[in-house]
Amino acid sequence: MRYLSGIQPSGILHLGNYFGAIRQHIRSQEDHDAYYFIADYHALTTLKEPEKLRGYVRDAVLDYLALGLDPRKAVIFRQSDVPEVTELAWILSTLTPMGLLERCTSYKDKIAKGIDADHGLFAYPVLMAADILLYDAQRVPVGKDQKQHLEVTRDIAQRFNHMYGETLVVPEAEIDERTALVPGIDGQKMSKSYGNTIEMFATEKQLKKTCGKIVTDSRSVEEPKEPEGNNVFELYKLFASETELQDMAARFRAGGYGYGEAKMALHAKILEYFGTARARREELAKDPGAVEAILRDGASRARAVAQRTLERVRRAVGLR
Ligand code: ADP
Ligand code: TRP
Numbered sequence: 001m002r003y004l005s006g007i008q009p010s011g012i013l014h015l016g017n018y019f020g021a022i023r024q025h026i027r028s029q030e031d032h033d034a035y036y037f038i039a040d041y042h043a044l045t046t047l048k049e050p051e052k053l054r055g056y057v058r059d060a061v062l063d064y065l066a067l068g069l070d071p072r073k074a075v076i077f078r079q080s081d082v083p084e085v086t087e088l089a090w091i092l093s094t095l096t097p098m099g100l101l102e103r104c105t106s107y108k109d110k111i112a113k114g115i116d117a118d119h120g121l122f123a124y125p126v127l128m129a130a131d132i133l134l135y136d137a138q139r140v141p142v143g144k145d146q147k148q149h150l151e152v153t154r155d156i157a158q159r160f161n162h163m164y165g166e167t168l169v170v171p172e173a174e175i176d177e178r179t180a181l182v183p184g185i186d187g188q189k190m191s192k193s194y195g196n197t198i199e200m201f202a203t204e205k206q207l208k209k210t211c212g213k214i215v216t217d218s219r220s221v222e223e224p225k226e227p228e229g230n231n232v233f234e235l236y237k238l239f240a241s242e243t244e245l246q247d248m249a250a251r252f253r254a255g256g257y258g259y260g261e262a263k264m265a266l267h268a269k270i271l272e273y274f275g276t277a278r279a280r281r282e283e284l285a286k287d288p289g290a291v292e293a294i295l296r297d298g299a300s301r302a303r304a305v306a307q308r309t310l311e312r313v314r315r316a317v318g319l320r
Helices: 015-028 048-069 084-093 098-102 105-112 119-134 144-164 204-212 231-236 242-254 259-273 276-287 286-316
Strands: 001-008 031-039 074-076 138-141 174-177
Touching: 001 015, 001 119, 015 031, 015 048, 015 138, 031 048, 031 105, 031 286, 048 074, 048 276, 048 286, 074 286, 084 119, 084 286, 098 119, 098 144, 098 204, 105 119, 105 144, 119 144, 119 286, 138 144, 144 174, 231 242, 231 259, 242 259, 259 276, 276 286
Parallel strands: 001 031, 001 138, 031 074, 138 174
Antiparallel strands: none
């Protein structure tokens, strides 16, 4: 089964990205034909600072490798290293109804937040469809927020096949319903665009500072507290064993246990959980040449598949 997914390098990756996406990506390399890419063309819709973009791409690759993505098992590449995707996006855009894109909530949300819309932002789901269809992907593991984009992709693929004959593989989304939305330090969905993230590769000191900023109510240490629903406890759930969780819950309920202490426990857990990955990342960062070679190899493997699909598409629509 071919798996494919992408992640935007529009900021530093965080716990939400890890538990909501990256962890599933890395798991699927074990028994699937897996393709993962850093969606730098997509990031351009929101990030117009070249140096930052380059930096975030580098960081995202290091993060994936450090977290366990194995380039011998999965293909990892940079989206823009396979420019064929933009040609496919154009062809697909000629059969994508405006209404389909106008209904996309991620676009509507950005508009509602006052972000000036350009054509790229509007056409974003078409490029995403091209990403998926170019590689004949069968399964696309994504977070819940991407469900609609996958429906758009399926719709476009079906339209194409209907108009030009069976050419494209219609993919399916794989949404891990067990991964609840990871809350940010303010309790809203953790997201780069809300400035409420916890970054797993931040320095120990930064991480401590971020944990300290997790929003809680102002009850005193002495007061008994209901752990369910409090941000620190919700985040702790991602890391702790059942016993550790019960233990923290009991302390909160008994009183005499403050948020400060719980935040320290969370901080220690994050460091422990990502300990190996943090050390590995430090090593990898020392060898940018090796990382670049991994990307080059990934691009050439991805490109071979892309060129075959694009040829099929060109022929189907009459460009050849
Ligand atoms: P961000 O909101 O920080 O910009 P992206 O939209 O780039 O994150 O998301 C990348 C991947 O991480 C997507 O598959 C998305 O579903 C997942 N993801 C992002 N934030 C969360 C979260 N808070 N909880 C669970 N999954 C998340
Ligand atoms: N839009 C996705 C996100 O923000 C990233 C992405 C781009 C993607 N192209 C993709 C995900 C193709 C899966 C498949 O998370």
